[in-house]
Structures are given as structure tokens and as C-alpha cells.
Amino acid sequence: MEPKSIWVSPNETRRFVDPTSDNRLMEEIKDGRVERLAILFERYHVMLFNFFLRLTGNRSHSEDLVQDVFFRILKYRKTYQGQSKFSVWMYQIARNAHVDHLRKRKQEMSLDDQFEEPASAETPAVERMSAEIDAALLNRALDRLPLRKKEVLLLSRFQEMKYREIAELMGCDIGSIKSTVHRAIKDLGRIYVELQGGESSCTAKD
Amino acid sequence: MYCERLKDLLADYLVGELDEKTLAEAQAHLAGCAACREELESLSAIWTKLGVLPKEQPSAALRSRFYDMLEAYKEGLKRGGIAARPLQSLSSWLSRLVPRRPAYQLALALVLIIAGLGSGYLLNVRSRSNARFEVATLKHEVNDMRRTVAVSLLKQASPSERLMGVSWSVQLDRPGDEIIAALLETLDHDSNVNVRLAAVDALYLFYDHPEVKERLVRSLAGQTSPLVQLSLIDLLVGIRERRAVEALGQLIQDHKINPKVKKRAELGLAQLS
Amino acid sequence: MKTIVRLAGIIILLWAVGMADSSQQSQADHAVVSFTNPAKPGSLEVDIREGSITVRGYEGKDVIIDARWRERVLTGEKREMEAALAEAEEELDQEELARKKAQAEKSRGMKMLAVESMGLTIEEEDNVIQVSVEEGKRAVDLVIQVPFSTSLQLSCRDDERGVTVERVNGEIEVDTSDGPITLTNVSGPVVADSSDGEIKVVFGKITPGKPMSLSAMDGDIDITLPLDVKASLKMKTDEGQIFTDFDVQLTPSQQKKEEDERKEGGGYRVTYEKVTLGLINGGGTEIQLTTYEGNIYVRKAK
Numbered sequence: 001m002e003p004k005s006i007w008v009s010p011n012e013t014r015r016f017v018d019p020t021s022d023n024r025l026m027e028e029i030k031d032g033r034v035e036r037l038a039i040l041f042e043r044y045h046v047m048l049f050n051f052f053l054r055l056t057g058n059r060s061h062s063e064d065l066v067q068d069v070f071f072r073i074l075k076y077r078k079t080y081q082g083q084s085k086f087s088v089w090m091y092q093i094a095r096n097a098h099v100d101h102l103r104k105r106k107q108e109m110s111l112d113d114q115f116e117e118p119a120s121a122e123t124p125a126v127e128r129m130s131a132e133i134d135a136a137l138l139n140r141a142l143d144r145l146p147l148r149k150k151e152v153l154l155l156s157r158f159q160e161m162k163y164r165e166i167a168e169l170m171g172c173d174i175g176s177i178k179s180t181v182h183r184a185i186k187d188l189g190r191i192y193v194e195l196q197g198g199e200s201s202c203t204a205k206d
Numbered sequence: 207m208y209c210e211r212l213k214d215l216l217a218d219y220l221v222g223e224l225d226e227k228t229l230a231e232a233q234a235h236l237a238g239c240a241a242c243r244e245e246l247e248s249l250s251a252i253w254t255k256l257g258v259l260p261k262e263q264p265s266a267a268l269r270s271r272f273y274d275m276l277e278a279y280k281e282g283l284k285r286g287g288i289a290a291r292p293l294q295s296l297s298s299w300l301s302r303l304v305p306r307r308p309a310y311q312l313a314l315a316l317v318l319i320i321a322g323l324g325s326g327y328l329l330n331v332r333s334r335s336n337a338r339f340e341v342a343t344l345k346h347e348v349n350d351m352r353r354t355v356a357v358s359l360l361k362q363a364s365p366s367e368r369l370m371g372v373s374w375s376v377q378l379d380r381p382g383d384e385i386i387a388a389l390l391e392t393l394d395h396d397s398n399v400n401v402r403l404a405a406v407d408a409l410y411l412f413y414d415h416p417e418v419k420e421r422l423v424r425s426l427a428g429q430t431s432p433l434v435q436l437s438l439i440d441l442l443v444g445i446r447e448r449r450a451v452e453a454l455g456q457l458i459q460d461h462k463i464n465p466k467v468k469k470r471a472e473l474g475l476a477q478l479s
Numbered sequence: 480m481k482t483i484v485r486l487a488g489i490i491i492l493l494w495a496v497g498m499a500d501s502s503q504q505s506q507a508d509h510a511v512v513s514f515t516n517p518a519k520p521g522s523l524e525v526d527i528r529e530g531s532i533t534v535r536g537y538e539g540k541d542v543i544i545d546a547r548w549r550e551r552v553l554t555g556e557k558r559e560m561e562a563a564l565a566e567a568e569e570e571l572d573q574e575e576l577a578r579k580k581a582q583a584e585k586s587r588g589m590k591m592l593a594v595e596s597m598g599l600t601i602e603e604e605d606n607v608i609q610v611s612v613e614e615g616k617r618a619v620d621l622v623i624q625v626p627f628s629t630s631l632q633l634s635c636r637d638d639e640r641g642v643t644v645e646r647v648n649g650e651i652e653v654d655t656s657d658g659p660i661t662l663t664n665v666s667g668p669v670v671a672d673s674s675d676g677e678i679k680v681v682f683g684k685i686t687p688g689k690p691m692s693l694s695a696m697d698g699d700i701d702i703t704l705p706l707d708v709k710a711s712l713k714m715k716t717d718e719g720q721i722f723t724d725f726d727v728q729l730t731p732s733q734q735k736k737e738e739d740e741r742k743e744g745g746g747y748r749v750t751y752e753k754v755t756l757g758l759i760n761g762g763g764t765e766i767q768l769t770t771y772e773g774n775i776y777v778r779k780a781k
Binding site for chain 2: 062
């Protein structure tokens with residue numbers, strides 16, 4: 001299903017992404033050329049989607065949240081200060097959107113219900129099955145991390161933010177981010193091992 | 207013990223940010239320390255596994271929702287002309303909302319602009335007969351979110367955040383009783399004069415809500431700050447609330463009252479009688 | 480190091496206190512307080528009736544408090560007080576002293592240190608330091624040094640010397656009744672009010688996105704903003720005037736600018752109804768300035 005009106009071809013965004021071009025796009029958007037947001041959408045929406053998916057475990061909520069973030073970018077475009085990197089600003093918005101979302105939803109839906117096995121086409125059946133179980137277990141372990149550790153881990157591992165940027169975005173010092181990363185990985189490892197202990201190798205997940 | 211030091215370096219190690227010298231030092235230590243080696247290996251393993259978690263793709267609906275929203279927004283801007291002349295474009299919408307009191311009308315406008323609220327966007331949504339479902343839903347959800355955040359902001363320890371809560375409250379489409387109750391509570395009990403002042407201005411917008419007028423009159427008796435008293439008197443006189451007459455009279459009798467407030471109260475009394 | 484015994488009989492000594500006492504000068508106290516978590520920004524709350532508060536940012540992690548009590552009471556009273564202190568000390572024997580000390584140390588959650596010198600109480604809990612003065616105590620001039628990122632909540636109710644803050648980047652909340660409020664090289668947000676005093680703020684930079692509000696009944700409000708600030712001003716004064724040398728985008732109906740040579744730097748004097756709304760550099764941080772009689776000055780940083 002193609003979008004009704006194509007503002008920009010996705011190809012335009014696959015070229016090397018210069019971070020300053022994000023800033024330039026925001027300046028244009030602030031000037032009133034809001035359609036330029038489409039480029040930023042094409043660049044970031046999958047990463048944002050995955051960020052939210054790992055936070056909420058729910059595909060539909062994650063899509064809502066992505067939409068919310070871009071709406072807020074439009075709405076608050078005038079408050080964007082050129083000094084910080086666009087992605088740092090965007091993830092601040094994303095985190096806030098997520099917090100608002102949490103407040104609204106009393107319970108998160110169970111990760112098990114929502115997380116489907118990732119498809120991986122070419123691997124042989126047995127290997128594929130254990131890789132899938134691995135991934136599912138890891139996702140479940142991730143889900144059980146406390147929020148702040150999870151956020152910091154996601155931002156550094158998946159959203160490819162530098163620790164310095166994460167520190168800026170979360171308003172704390174870089175040392176505390178680094179030690180949070182350390183603790184998050186340790187905790188994750190521990191939970192993952194616990195989960196593995198509860199599974200025999202080839203049974204499907206419960 | 208270098209083992210402790212290694213812990214601090216781990217985060218940088220995982221993202222490959224260690225400089226050569228530190229890396230060499232670390233590797234030298236690891237060669238001799240089994241405990242650290244094991245720890246590092248298990249943590250690295252998790253890090254690597256995380257890296258191979260596949261990237262999920264959103265549904266195709268996400269893209270079309272986005273472009274719909276963008277189109278609607280752009281059209282709204284064009285119609286509202288907000289980029290060109292912020293306040294004139296609001297005037298017709300505003301006049302339906304508040305009576306013709308220039309100061310407050312403009313205050314409302316400013317509040318909207320400050321928040322970056324695309325009023326053109328809202329104009330657009332209101333006037334559409336065939337509202338696009340997704341846009342309307344989004345607006346509704348955003349409004350709900352705002353309401354929750356506004357109420358929570360009003361309870362924060364930081365007065366700046368409470369100020370933000372007041373200004374968020376006035377931007378809501380359908381504020382609801384919860385917000386109005388929170389604003390009245392703020393007016394009566396907030397410890398900060400500035401926040402109470404902001405609450406007075408905000409409540410002006412809701413004066414036609416049941417009970418608000420009465421609460422405003424009652425609030426006057428309890429206020430201690432002259433600035434808030436002045437603002438509240440202006441508000442009550444401005445909305446021509448006759449029930450304020452008695453409260454004003456009492457204020458004038460109070461011997462502790464600031465003479466400027468007394469003067470204003472006397473003026474107000476005259477205007478309302 | 481002196482053991483300070485409060486007249487009510489509770490021992491509180493968890494901190495060293497140096498007491499300087501000379502009959503000519505007013506008495507001085509000095510205390511150094513650490514935050515529970517020095518890595519995170521902390522808060523300082525000061526609440527006094529008579530006296531003045533001066534806070535300065537510095538590079539350290541602790542809060543350093545110097546208190547100078549004003550010699551105002553009759554010498555007789557002072558001597559009486561000291562005699563009572565000495566008496567109380569004698570009455571409590573060593574065992575009781577030790578017991579009470581242990582009891583105080585066991586109190587959970589709160590790291591309380593009280594400088595029960597002449598009525599100054601300092602408490603720290605979870606990165607919040609509270610300083611207050613008991614009722615009926617003498618006027619005190621406090622000079623406090625804080626880490627730059629500290630947030631402040633300062634209240635000084637009855638004095639002409641008011642509150643002064645320099646080089647602090649946290650949120651600042653101040654109220655005074657008579658004294659002026661002078662903030663220099665701060666980044667806000669600032670929420671301040673005064674009944675009679677003037678409010679003067681010179682911003683080093685502005686923390687974006689955090690609303691601010693200053694209100695004064697009789698005094699002027701005088702703020703200096705960085706040149707490139709993006710601000711949305713809402714200014715209201717009953718009997719004062721508004722002056723600015725910024726290029727303020729006013730709401731259309733209020734666009735009446737007159738050159739005013741009397742004002743230094745040749746700023747514009749703007750007249751209005753009661754509320755003036757203006758945007759600087761397109762608008763941004765909400766700043767509300769309210770006075771009754773005083774003037775409002777919005778200056779460009781030079």
C-alpha cells in the first residue's frame with residue numbers, strides 16, 4: 001500500500017546521512033516547510049518503532065507512539081534549538097511520549113502475546129528454531145529490565161547514541177550512564193540465564 | 207585492584223571507544239585474571255546477542271497515517287495562515303470561545319502560541335465535515351495525554367513545572383472537571399504567589415463552568431497576597447459576578463488589607479453595584 | 480569542637496561547629512554540609528524571618544554555610560543565654576550524653592545535623608538541605624556557597640537586605656517581603672515575588688522550555704536577557720511603565736512605540752492597557768512579569 005501522496009522517495013534518505021542535515025531540515029520545518037518532515041520520517045521511523053516495541057512489547061502501541069512523536073515534532077518545532085543534535089531532541093520527545101503512554105495504560109500487555117518470532121529466511125530448521133528461541137528469550141529478558149536501565153541500554157545498543165548524547169538527553173552525567181549500561185547488561189545476562197534454565201532446549205515457548 | 211577499574215571501562219569497551227593505551231592495559235590484565243575474563247566474556251556475549259536481534263518492521267498503515275497527518279497539518283497551516291499573522295487568524299475562533307475582553311483574549315492567544323499549538327491545525331479539524339478518522343483520533347489521544355500531564359505538572363515540587371501545568375491546562379480542548387478542580391485547588395492552596403496568579407488568568411477561561419464563579423468568590427476571602435487579590439478582583443469584576451459584592455465589602459472592612467487592594471476593591475464594588 | 484546542647488535536652492552533635500565569639504562583633508557560625516548523592520544536583524531551602532541570604536555558586540560539591548548573627552539584643556540577654564547553656568551541659572552526665580548521642584545517630588532516613596547555636600537548624604535528607612531559624616531568634620545574615628547546579632528555594636520575610644544569588648544554574652524560587660531580590664549570572668528558571676522589594680535578574684543564559692514568573696507589588700522588575708533568547712513575555716503592571724531595548728514583536732493592537740531619550744541606551748517606552756504580550760526572537764520560554772507600581776525593564780545583555 002503506497003502512501004496517498006508521495007512527498008519524498010525513500011531512496012532520498014538512503015544516501016549517507018549527515019547529522020547536520022537533520023538540523024538543517026528542522027530549520028526548514030521551523031520556517032514553515034513542514035513537508036520536509038517526511039525525510040526525517042523515512043530516516044527514523046523504523047528505529048523509533050523498534051525503540052518503542054522494545055519498551056512496550058506491543059506493535060500497535062508502538063505505531064501510535066511513533067505517530068505521536070512526529071506529531072509532537074511538528075507541534076513543538078519552534079522549540080527546537082539548533083545546539084543539540086536532532087536525534088537527541090527526538091529521543092527526548094520519544095521518552096516523554098512513552099512516559100505519557102505508561103501513565104495511560106495501567107498494565108502493559110504481556111510480551112509473549114505480542115512478540116512474534118522473527119523470520120530469518122535462510123537458516124536450516126534446527127538452527128533457526130534455536131535462534132528464534134534465543135531471540136524470544138532475550139526479548140523477554142529485556143522486557144523485565146527496570147525502565148531506566150532498559151532505556152539507556154536501548155539508546156546505546158540499538159539507537160546508536162553516544163553515551164555523551166544519552167547523558168544530555170536524560171539530564172545526568174556520563175559516568176552514571178556508563179555504569180547504568182554495565183549494570184543493565186549484567187542484569188540482562190542474569191535474567192536471560194534464569195529464563196533459559198526454565199526452558200528445555202527444543203520446546204516452544206510457553 | 208584493576209578489576210574495579212575494569213568495571214568502569216566496560217561500557218566504553220563494548221562500544222569500541224577505548225583508546226589504544228587503555229585497551230592494551232585492559233587486555234594485559236585480562237590475560238592474567240580469570241574472573242574478569244569470564245565476566246567480560248559473558249557480558250560481551252549478551253551485547254553481541256542484542257546486536258543480532260532482528261529489526262522489526264511496522265505495518266504499512268504507519269506510513270500512510272503519517273502522511274495523512276502531515277498533509278492535514280500542512281493544509282491547516284495554510285488555511286489558518288498562522289505562519290504569517292498569528293493573532294488575526296485566531297480571532298474568529300477565539301471570539302466563539304471568549305467574550306470580547308482584549309487583554310484576556312490576547313492572553314489566551316499568547317498562551318496558545320507559546321505552546322506552539324498549531325491553531326490553524328485545530329481550525330482545520332473543527333471545520334471539516336468529513337473529519338479524517340485518524341487525525342481526529344490522534345487529536346483525542348493527544349488531548350488525553352495532555353490532560354494527564356497537566357494534572358501531574360500541577361502537583362510538582364518545582365514552581366516552574368506548576369506554571370507549565372497551568373499553561374498546559376488552558377490548551378486543552380475539553381478540559382473536564384479534573385483540570386478545573388486542579389486549577390481551583392492551585393488557586394487556593396499553591397504556596398507560590400506566581401503560580402496562583404497564573405491560575406487566576408487560567409480560570410478566566412473557564413468562568414462559565416458551573417461552580418467556578420462561586421469558588422472564585424470564595425477564594426477571594428482566603429487570599430493573602432495583594433497581587434493575587436488584585437488579579438482576582440479584576441477577574442470577578444470583569445465577568446460581572448454580582449455575588450462578589452459581599453466578599454468585596456468584607457475585604458474593604460479588613461484592617462490588615464493593603465491599601466491598594468482596598469482601593470481596587472472599592473472601585474470594583476462600585477462597578478458591580 | 481564544642482558539644483552543643485539544646486535547652487530542651489536533646490543532644491545533636493553530628494558535625495563540627497566552630498563558634499567564633501567576640502564581644503564586639505556579632506557571633507558567627509560555620510558549617511559544611513554534604514548532599515546524600517553529590518553526583519546529582521541538590522536543593523537548598525532557606526527560610527528565615529529577619530536577616531539576609533546570599534548564595535554563591537562555586538566549584539565544590541558541598542554546601543558551605545556561614546551565619547553571622549546580628550548583635551541586636553541587649554548584652555544582658557546574651558549572657559543569660561550562655562549561662563543557661565552551661566547549666567544544661569553540667570546537668571547531663573556523660574552516660575546520658577553518650578546514650579542520647581547514640582540515639583540520635585540511629586535515627587533512620589534523615590541525616591540530621593543541627594547547629595543549635597543560636598537557633599539555626601540545618602537538615603539534609605535525600606539531596607535536599609533545609610536551613611531555618613527558630614522563631615524569636617535574632618536576625619542573621621547567611622552567606623552560603625553551593626555547587627553550581629544546585630536548585631534554590633529562598634525565603635526571607637522581614638528585612639531590607641533581601642536575597643542575593645550569584646552563579647547558580649539550578650531552579651531558583653525566592654520570596655521576600657521587604658528586601659530586594661538580586662540574581663546575577665543565573666540560568667533559571669526563576670520564580671520570584673516580593674512585596675516591597677525590587678527584583679533584579681541578570682541571566683547568563685536561559686534554560687529553555689521552563690516557564691518563569693516574577694511579581695512585585697511596589698518594586699521594579701529589572702531583567703537582563705541574552706541577546707539570542709527566545710522568549711514570550713507577558714507583562715502586566717497597574718501603574719508602572721515598561722521599558723525594553725529588545726526588538727519585541729508586540730501583539731498588533733499594542734504596537735505603539737515611542738523613542739524615549741530619558742531611558743539610557745535609547746530604548747523604547749511602550750504603553751499599553753494592562754497586559755502587554757510580546758515575543759522576542761520569535762517567542763519561546765514563557766516569562767511573566769507582574770508589578771503594581773513598579774516599572775518593568777527588559778534589557779539586552781551587553
